[in-house]
Amino acid sequence: MPELPEVETIVRTLRPALVGKTILSTDLRWPRTLAAPSPAVFKKRLKGQQIESISRRAKFLDLQLSNSHLLIHLRMSGDVLVVLGGYQPAKHDRLIAQLSEDTSLIFSDPRKFGRVWLVDDPAEIFHDLGPEPLSEAFTADWLYSSLRIRRRQLKPLLLDQTFLAGLGNIYTDEALHLAKLHPLLLSDLVTKKQAKGLWQAIRKVLEEGIRRNGASIDWIYRGGDFQNHFRVYGRTGEPCSVCGTPIVRTTVGQRGTHFCPKCQGCVKPKNPVQ
DNA sequence: CACGAGACCTGTTCGC
DNA sequence: TGCGAACAGGTCTCGT
Numbered sequence: 001m002p003e004l005p006e007v008e009t010i011v012r013t014l015r016p017a018l019v020g021k022t023i024l025s026t027d028l029r030w031p032r033t034l035a036a037p038s039p040a041v042f043k044k045r046l047k048g049q050q051i052e053s054i055s056r057r058a059k060f061l062d063l064q065l066s067n068s069h070l071l072i073h074l075r076m077s078g079d080v081l082v083v084l085g086g087y088q089p090a091k092h093d094r095l096i097a098q099l100s101e102d103t104s105l106i107f108s109d110p111r112k113f114g115r116v117w118l119v120d121d122p123a124e125i126f127h128d129l130g131p132e133p134l135s136e137a138f139t140a141d142w143l144y145s146s147l148r149i150r151r152r153q154l155k156p157l158l159l160d161q162t163f164l165a166g167l168g169n170i171y172t173d174e175a176l177h178l179a180k181l182h183p184l185l186l187s188d189l190v191t192k193k194q195a196k197g198l199w200q201a202i203r204k205v206l207e208e209g210i211r212r213n214g215a216s217i218d219w220i221y222r223g224g225d226f227q228n229h230f231r232v233y234g235r236t237g238e239p240c241s242v243c244g245t246p247i248v249r250t251t252v253g254q255r256g257t258h259f260c261p262k263c264q265g266c267v268k269p270k271n272p273v274q
Numbered sequence: 275c276a277c278g279a280g281a282c283c284t285g286t287t288c289g290c
Numbered sequence: 291t292g293c294g295a296a297c298a299g300g301t302c303t304c305g306t
Contacts, residue, residue, distance in 0.1 A: 003299060032282090059300080075300045077284080092284085111283045113300065152276065161301080168299055217299065233299095254279075256297075 002074045004059060004133070004166030005209030009224060010080055011056045017082040018063070021099040022050045030094040033107065035115040042118050046070070046097070058129050058165035062122055071117040071125055072107060078114030081106050129165040133202050138164070144195035147187040154190070155183035156253040158202075167202065170215060170233045173258045175201040177232045177240075182267045183250075183257050232258040 002010070023046050028039050037045075049065040056062065061080065063070040072080060087104040089096060095107040095116060107116065117125055131137040150157065157163055158172045167175070176183055178201035181194060190198070209215065214224035227234075231241055236249040240260035248261050 006299075073300085075282095076298070077300095109283095110285065111298090111300095113283065115301095150275085156277080159300090170299060215299075253277075255300095 002059060002078070002214070003168030003171050003209070004056075004206055005171070005212075005226065006214035006224065007056050007059050007061060007074065008210050009214040010074075011054055011061060014061075014080060014082060015054045017103070018051050018099070018105065019053060020051065021101060021103055023047060023065070024098045024100060026098070027089070027096040028094075029089065029096065030109075030112060032112065033094040033109065033114060033116055035117045037118060045118060051099075057122065057126050057132070058161055059168070060122075060126070069117075069119050069122045071119060071122060073115050074109070075111070075113035075115070077111040078107065078109040081108065128162045130161060130163045131165065133164055133166050133206055138199070138203075140196045140199040143199045144190070144192050147190045147195055149188075151186055151188045153184045153252065154181055154187055154198075155255070155257060157187050159253070159255070164202075166206070169255050169257075170230070171202075171205050171209060173233045174205040174231055177259060177264060178205060180263050180265075182264045183252050183259055184267045186267070232260065234258065 026043050026046050028034055028042070031039055034042055045068065049067050051063055051065060053064045054061065055064070059073060061072040063072070072078070074080070083104045083106060085102055087096070087106070090108065092108045092110045093106055094109045094112065094114065097105040099105055107114065119125060131142070146163070154176060155172055158167050158175070159169070173183070175198065179194065179198040181190070181198060208229070209226045212224055212226040212229065215226040216224045217227055232247050235247045236258060237246050239245065240247055240263055243260065243262050245260055245262040247258055250257050
């Protein structure tokens with residue numbers, strides 16, 4: 001569930017609450033949550049390490065410790081929270097770390113897709129990721145040339161973390177609508193002007209998501225309100241905010257995909273997807 | 275290389 | 291009301 005803006009929001013919330021605290025002990029309640037190393041090594045190595053800083057790369061949380069990095073990926077249903085004072089484990093808690101100053105760090109994840117790594121160098125896990133969309137490395141020219149050297153449908157390509165790191169299902173639909181591009185348009189057909197528009201749209205929806213503290217769907221993430229400003233995601237049948245045409249929902253790469261059939265056009269004249 | 279299907283999981287909502 | 295199907299913000303692997 002969480003995409004770049006939601007993870008960024010969590011990082012900003014956790015930072016003041018966790019930096020400087022020391023890990024006293026850990027309780028791994030669902031072993032498969034831990035991708036590496038083994039539970040025994042994990043528990044032993046974490047003990048006594050201090051949390052020095054917290055950052056984000058793509059949809060990963062990166063807790064830099066005295067001696068290593070604790071990486072967390074929330075996947076579909078993960079959440080990280082900090083609780084002061086005594087804490088009673090809840091049903092979906094997969095990993096709990098007891099910290100100094102009577103603080104608990106909790107990784108909760110109903111669907112059990114989330115993963116945690118303890119590594120010496122984050123590059124071990126990050127090496128295949130594409131550029132950060134809000135960094136200076138992500139430019140309109142880079143996007144244009146990178147789209148042209150591939151021949152892939154825009155939506156699956158934008159979801160591919162090795163192409164661009166951080167977009168998920170919501171922000172991809174939102175960005176394509178803002179850029180007026182069809183989700184199935186082949187990447188090598190995008191013009192330079194369209195690429196520039198897509199570049200702007202991606203940055204705009206991500207910045208808006210962060211400004212609104214992410215989107216809160218279902219029972220997760222208190223606080224964010226980007227869900228009240230979706231242009232197409234989850235708005236099947238409702239009028240497009242630009243032209244009034246009902247928003248259409250289809251499936252692309254097994255992901256629910258929302259778009260305006262008028263603003264975003266049709267890609268295949270012979271077999272228009274709408 | 276590109277794409278689709280299946281797997282990994284639990285919980286909620288939808289349709290009859 | 292009940293019950294199965296469909297769906298959910300992600301990613302990996304395998305077959306074509």
